[in-house]
Amino acid sequence: MKIKRNVVAIALLSTASFSVLAAPAYRLTDLGVSHEGDRSVAYSISNTGLVAGSTRSRVPTGLGTDTRGTTNAARFYTETNHVEDIGGLGYAGGHGSAAARGINDSGLVAGFAPVYDLSGVRNYQSFVHHNKTGFMQNIGTLGNGKESRAYGINNNGKVVGWSNTQADGSDHVAYVYDTATGSMDQLQGSLLGGARSFAFDINDSDQIVGTATTAAGGISGFIYENGVATSMGSLDGSGHSEASAVNENGMATGYSLDGDNNFTAFVYDAVNGMQTLGGMGGDSAGNDINIHGDVVGSAKDAEGDSFAVLYVDGEMFDLMSLLSASDQALLSSFRGAYSINDDGTIVGDANFWTDEANGRSARHAFMLTAVPVPGAIFLMGPALGLLGFMGKRRS
DSSP: OOHHHHHHHHHHHHHHHHHTTOOOOOEEEEEOTTTEEEEEEEEOOOOTEEEEEEEEEEOOOTTTTTTEEEEEEEEEEETTEEEEEOOSSOOSSSSSEEEEEEEEETOEEEEEEEEETTTTTTEEEEEEEEETTTEEEEEEEEOOOOOEEEEEEEEEEEEEEEEEETOOOOOOOOEETTTTEEEEEOEEEETEEEEEEEEEOOOOOEEEEEEEEEEESOOOEEETTEEEEEEEEOOSSSEEEEEEEOOOSSSSEEEEEEETTTEEEEEEETEEEEEEOOBBBBEEEEEEEEETOOEEEEETTTTTTTTEEEEEEEEEEEGGGGBOHHHHHEEEEEEEEEEEEETOOOEEEEEEEEEEGGGEEEEEOOOOOOOEEHHHHHHHHHHHHHHHHHHHHHH
């Protein structure tokens, strides 16, 4: 019995050590900028660790030595800290920004970039960048529309976003584009009964999430599969919500009005409906969700200050608090956390100090990589050693 009591005590001590130190820990990597670039942002990370976003550089204006900024889509090579400027849709004059918003496990990128018609009018249109060939493909618009945006892409090569169908830009319609067939199709039906819809993410089961106007004039997050859109409702019963991402289990995240008239981060699934993730006293939002249900997003406190946050098992963490002191010292602040993969790796953008004494920083894409919690491992060592000693003593 004494041996058993000692074993139980050691097990409880080990469990307690993990429980007390349950907060995750992360290592910070500055993903840098492209050649001669001065800022960058990472919007998406795949389960194979591929990262996509944007990078800004300076280009000549044609008038002497003057330059102006131009922002192009980018792919980040995290192992070598190399940023590849993959450009836009044939225009690099400094007006407007190209953004790679989604990337799949094979490196296929989806996003949007400015294009100009013959009269010089600028519109944004969706693209797919084929990493194997380097081809930036304009996937166009629906109907007579002049603008479209792509936000998500799955491992089946299907892209989702929204497009105008009318030349005057008076409507917005959610679409799915199939890279295998080259077809762009409006999501079937009127979705939630309103005239406007926007698709933001798609998983490998082809479940799509986004937001749409309703017949009653509201706006609600939806999940769409097999030709049917289901409203996610809202936390306060008003129906006002937006869904931004969906994982492979059909769990979604986004933000919704709550009972305090704030926008609040949520998770949604077909069984439990919409559940709040909470915040810091102000607005909060979920930007992405992985297979484990971990969510990255943003939160404001009661004073209006913004924080990049991580939700794990319903508990919210300020990302800055999950870094070592040396990594914290590199940052002025986080700007946003936009994507998390199934390994728990997070990407976004942050203000990295360039001259802290004078308050100067630069906006760079970052990556946070999960690391083991040392304290729990160190405490387990003596516990396991004692367990071995007690076993020998019993013999």
